[in-house]
Amino acid sequence: MNSDDITGRALNAAAAAAQEPILEFAQRFDRREGYLPLEELAHDVMRQVLEAGLVVIHEEAQFDPSQQQAALVVIERMVWGDMDDAIRDLEICLRRALEATSADFRTWQDGDFEERFGDEFSLSDAQVEELSSEDRLAYVARLLRSLALHYGVSAEFGDGRDGLVGQAQPNSPAALLRGLDPTTAGHRSPSATMSRTAPARLWIVRSDP
């Protein structure tokens, strides 16, 4: 289910819920029973809208208990000593590849690749095969930046040479992987867990000696 569907369901539930306190208010008014000041009714309506919408968002966007259990099983079976090394090395490789291809990316930007081929996901195997070495590097540079974008980190590092890939965006694979690392404490932000003094270390803080 995409976010459009979830939004529609949340708003429909919210709209239906908004009516309830008003209609109840109307019934009490008709029966000449005690009723709320209209300002309180307004806040009741607002609360009902939020609660009803959030119930839908929560139901649709979160793992159900069986999915949580399945995810936990996968996480518990991981050998984390290997996993945090793998994540760290993945990010080092990504950063180094991005840095090594910065000039090639400018070639992609300044060239007419997108007019010729569409976006970077549209090239056929045959078209890639026919690219010159220089153009192929430009294509790889473009793909690496798309990889960084979808992984959830910035491809811009400024002048720093501290080994870091950019800070993870919320709701990204990078945030997920970094959040899963058992050697980081709680929900510290990636920037808080990154070591800026050791080039070979990324954001991982080990708890073992």
Next chain:
Amino acid sequence: MNDDPTVAALLAAATAARDAVLEFSFLQERREDYLPLEELAQRVQRRVVEAGFAAWRERESPAA
């Protein structure tokens, strides 16, 4: 979480619902208009959907 378009839509919808009732209250006090409460309920329902989707569209395609 406010960056989430669905949550932004819901917040806009809730605010619109509250404002619709407050607007009704204001008009009642000034006796400028009379709206049956059943019609108010329908108006609020409509505004929830309209304001919610407007906020959602704004977040999904800010350049549009």
